[in-house]
Amino acid sequence: MKRNPLTILVSAVLAAIFIMLLFVFQVRQSEVALKTLFDKPNATYDKPGAYFKWPWPIEKVYKFDKRIQNFEDKFSQGYTTDNNNVITTTYIGWHISDAGLFFPKFSGSVHIAQNTLEDILRNAQNGVIGQHRLGDLVNTDPKALKFEQIEDEIKQRVQSQLEAHNYGIEVDFLGFKKIELPEAVTQSVFERMKQERQLLISKETYDGLRDATIIKAEADRQASELVANAQASAIRIKGEGEAAAAPTLKTFEQNPDLYIFLLRIDALKQSLGQRATLIFDDRTPPFDLFQSQALKTPGNP
């Protein structure tokens, strides 16, 4: 059977490529590689480039990202030294410092490493928080706030644990991503915040009432004072009028009866208004004319 040379060529090229892939491996700038000979680690490559290896299963190459990995742990509830509950979540940046140590410890799995690190982190986190007060985490007084110190303490604890047991990883940074209160406490904080606002509402309402009352009372006082002063002034002015008119009294003294009579006449005039109703009998002058003989004409009885 005649074989197509093109098919053979393609097959050869493909075979060459795949054989090359079996014998050569590449390490990226961001990677560190561990080569094993029959599953026994025998070389670490942390410089980028292409390297030779015997094909699988003789030699195997495990490549790891040597850059800083980061993850955040689960929300976990802690208890402060002043008996407060806080829920925190922390993020952590770490990198593989020794691939030879890292590989057997975590089967070369970043995921397993992160799970392990998460347990260590949570333990350190809750331990450190337990040694601090809530005021060290939340405080308007900058001197009392120990946020950074707490983070450093957690980081040191994690790092010392990793170093003590040669995990082959190092912690680069660590920080609180979130600090919260438990749900029940959160509701209480909401309630307290509401009551704070209620206090302000009451204060505003009753302060307003007080201010309005003060303003009105002050106005009433001022008005009364003003009117009283005006009335006093009026009396004084009237007195001045009396004093000014006093010299004329000597004139009336010439005939007091006549003057008194005239005063009575004036009083009569002033006291009779339009709505006055007068009842007279026929003896009252000038109505006595009705019974006077003067009205009787001659011839009439």
Added chain:
Amino acid sequence: MERNTQKNGLVNLVVGLIIFIAALAATVYVKSFTAQVAVIFLGLSVLVALMGWFQMRLEENERLEKLELDELAHGRGDSTLFAARDSEVFPARRSREQFEKYFVPGFSVLLLVFESAAAWIMWRWAGQPLSGFVPEHSMPALSLFAIFALVLFLVGRFSVTMVRLENSRLLRGSSSFLLAGAYVCMFTAVVIAGVEFKLAWADLWGARILCLLLALIAVEQLLTLLLEIYRPRIKGKIGRPLYDGRLVGLLAQPESLFTTAAQALDYQFGFKVSETWFYQLLQKNLLLLLLVQLAVLALSTCFVFVSPGEEAVLEHFGKRLPDPLLPGAHLKLPWPWDIAYHYQTERIQSLYVGFTPTEGKESRVILWSVPHDQEENFLVGGSQQTGVEKLEGDTNSIVKTPAVGLISVSIPVQYQITNVIDWAYYNSDPTNVLSEVASEQVVRFLAGEDLNQIMSAGRFEGGNYLRDQIQAAADERHLGAKITFVGLQDIHPPTKVAKDYESVIGARQTRLASNLLAQAEAVITNDTAVALAFSTNSAAESAKVQLETSAFARAALFTNQIPAFAAAPSVYKQRIYYQAFAQSTADARKYLLLVTNTHNVLIYNLEESIRSDLLLNNLKVPTPNETKP
């Protein structure tokens, strides 16, 4: 020839089985979805090869049986032997017929169920968000699948050629499946290569494509089974085995499409288009054309085009070049020797702290009391302190716990990649690190701030402070990013207490209103008092003037009245009296009682309205007789 076919069938079965087991191991090793579906496909090919080989064995037995009987009959010349029933005389043929009648359809139905179930289950599984793909194992797995593809291709190709030469219908199914399996393995290798080059979605979509292929094969199998029921049975005409799918055959031998296409073109144009030089050239050099295309594709990887606003980092055998590539065209070695990674360095990028933007559901109005986006609450300091009595050892001490509050913040953080080398090589996920750094700084900042302060006067200052802090933290972590903006525009009490905050503002306005109302009333009171005081003074002044002037006028009048009075004292007095009486009573209502008896005094209360019986109509004037005792 027949024996060769059977041997090929056995080779197909053995190779298929070995490759299936090896692929299964490789799949467990790399945990790829696509590889899992590929293994199912390889499993199908093993089943089909087994069935084909078994059927070949039966046919071979039948052929041998027939030869044996022919020789016997020819040697003895006795026909009585052939008078017996077929089932007794030809047990092998009977077995083959029974096998084709019952077992092959049953097997085809099972194959259909298996294909359908596999397509359905794998499609559902591939839809799960988490992939268990082990990137560290991708290169060995890629090599293995490529080798599987090569082996299957060589064996399958040989087998297909044998089928064409010997016209073996039972070998066709396993050969097609083997060749199709080669393409499936190659496809899997390409998918794994895609994942190796950071195309994480490739595995999922690769698996889905293979699931669709499985589903199509199942549909074709179903149609074949249905059509088999109505297929006319012509004696002596041997049908195609039910498990030998046409779709798999087409997939394995796409060149058969040329035959079909050539026939269609010949029919359409009315002459032998398939015999033209162009068609012949195309048919002969198709593989070459594909290779040229591959070469062009490989050549295209020798150029890297960096778009405006981008920078690229070039890695040569994994080692990065010291300087990033700036916008423009650059030459490089072909993939996989040189690989370029592109980054958007000019673009302002955003991340959000404290909320998750709800795309497409943005409200035109953002209010404290109406939930918008998905906001989180942050702990914030309070100026008050709550006293908590606490025993510390043997001493009683009062520990003051600061009052904490909660606040909702929506803080956009905008940034720009300024150092692409730092951005790419210090952190595996720099965007996530920046997001976490920003969150930490926001938490830390709010924890030390007073709720009311940060919501009002401290907002601008807070934004600038946060930007500086996030920048410092990002520099410390070698992120290579510049923080261009941190906004505190949406910072407010949590929605649950927002109404109470608004109520305080309402109460403050009410207070101002009542204050203003009181002031208005005070103005009225004061002005009225001023007016009253003025009028009182004015009245007094006028009374004074009146008193003075009238006193002097009256004195002057009186001086003149004295001589008149002296002249006629009684007349003058009477005149004055009557003049005054007439003048003053002119407008008054008057009742005159003309009675003689004046001892009866009638007293009327005339302050109010006049009683009707006092009116003139009803008032009876007493007569003198009546008044007499």
